[in-house]
Amino acid sequence: MAYPTINGQTRSRNAARTKQRILDAAEHLFAEHGFEQTSLADVGERAGVSRATPGYFFGSKDELYQAVLAECFAQVRTAVQQGRARTEASNAPPEAILAGAVGDYYDFLASHPTFVRLIEREALTAGPLPEAIPPRLAAGQDALAAIIDDLGIADHNPDRAAHFLVSLVALCWFPIVHSNTLLQAVGLDPEAKGFDARRRNHVIDLVLHGVRGSLPVDTKSVMPTRAASLGDDT
Amino acid sequence: MAYPTINGQTRSRNAARTKQRILDAAEHLFAEHGFEQTSLADVGERAGVSRATPGYFFGSKDELYQAVLAECFAQVRTAVQQGRARTEASNAPPEAILAGAVGDYYDFLASHPTFVRLIEREALTAGPLPEAIPPRLAAGQDALAAIIDDLGIADHNPDRAAHFLVSLVALCWFPIVHSNTLLQAVGLDPEAKGFDARRRNHVIDLVLHGVRGSLPVDTKSVMPTRAASLGDDT
DNA sequence: TCTAACTTGCTTGACGTATAGCAAGTGAGG
DNA sequence: CCTCACTTGCTATACGTCAAGCAAGTTAGA
Secondary structure: OOOOOOOOOOOOOOHHHHHHHHHHHHHHHHHHHOOOOOOHHHHHHHHOOOOOHHHHHHOOHHHHHHHHHHHHHHHHHHHHHHHHHHHHHOOOOHHHHHHHHHHHHHHHHHOOHHHHHHHHHHHHHOOOOOOOOOHHHHHHHHHHHHHHHHHOOOOOOHHHHHHHHHHHHHHHHHHHHOOOOHHHHOOOOOOOOOHHHHHHHHHHHHHHHHHHOOOOOOOHHHOOOHHHHOOOOO | OOOOOOOOOOOOOOHHHHHHHHHHHHHHHHHHHOOOOOOHHHHHHHHOOOOOHHHHHHOOHHHHHHHHHHHHHHHHHHHHHHHHHHHHHOOOOHHHHHHHHHHHHHHHHHHOHHHHHHHHHHHHHOOOOOOOOOOHHHHHHHHHHHHHHHHOOOOOOHHHHHHHHHHHHHHHHHHHHOOOOHHHHOOOOOOOOOHHHHHHHHHHHHHHHHHHHHOOOOOHHHOHHHHHOOOOOO
């Protein structure tokens, strides 16, 4: 009668595991329904624990959210750092490197839709009004700055580089957020086989042509190796 | 002590005006804080009426939201139609037309940030899970489809056109939603003088180069979205 | 090795607050 | 005076948080 569980068995006690389960459940629910729209009870239910356990481990709902965000940003940072390390080790021509980076970024986002949704909500919460910013936003801002720093941008030619970076992110990001609205409305199915490959190539095309101006670009020599190998994704 | 107001004066009663004020207040608050995070009391306060007046005029919170959405989409539709009419009247070359359309679209979004935020929230609410879709989404889907139709897309070569349209929207859309996160992180200030002009040129550049680069032989055929379909659509 | 004392993991109950919606009231203007 | 425009009062519900409690696990001492 102690720890009633799904099948009536007594559950083993394991703080680390439970904490991680709560974190995972929270990440999914926050991404899917937003912060205010997910209750701690929801999180507990999805994690297979009781109402109050999320609060027990994380103190408050806000702190749980912070923890989720932190974990997400940590993922991105390691991904960015890995990508950068690989780039530095390669002797490929700049265009190939750029194409590879764009492709990698696209693949990362496409395989982490919950992250994208989470950040998108974050961006909307950080409204243009100079209201007192909820403390849960600070972490995100800092992490974002760190990532930008990891990318090694912001040194030379800030404005033009910045616009390109924004465009690049936008092109990869947007179809994920709007997969159920705009994409559907224009007849694109993100679930379709090969969609990600086509979209990725389209983005790379746009960015390379943009970077090169009107100069012709040999697209094929620039394709990342992964473009052909990936049929579908997670 | 019936209708206490800001200055203690008796207020005149005017249903239409009050309704519009409530609608405006709701649009702003929904866009700024999201649906769940704005209470009817907030709307009432901002509109200068009492707690329950929004409910009195619109029945329920959901219906108020629907009304807000409907008004927003109506705005977009008229803007799209006006733009299209102007395009049809012009004899400019396809590239100029495309550039003009992109610029118009950018300007519209830049001057309607609440609309952008509203739709962005909507897109996030329409999660990938096949849950029962809230009725408030239906209006958006319909209006969006109508707009696509107005633009005369989806005729020939739907996939390429669709991807270009998505990219175009993404490039204009993204900086508005992420003005306080990514843009700030990369050192771009959307409030700075001339930012919109620079961004708009950047977007037009990217799109034009992309269009030109992807099908270098025949420029006109690359823009069926705009140039070839102006006269006909379903 | 047995067990009693103690710690940690987790649950249930309770309380305060926010809020959507309803119902009854009240005043203005035709 | 009567209807419409609008208000205040009330209720039900949902949720975050706190506190008490209990069981599983751990350590210390015989």
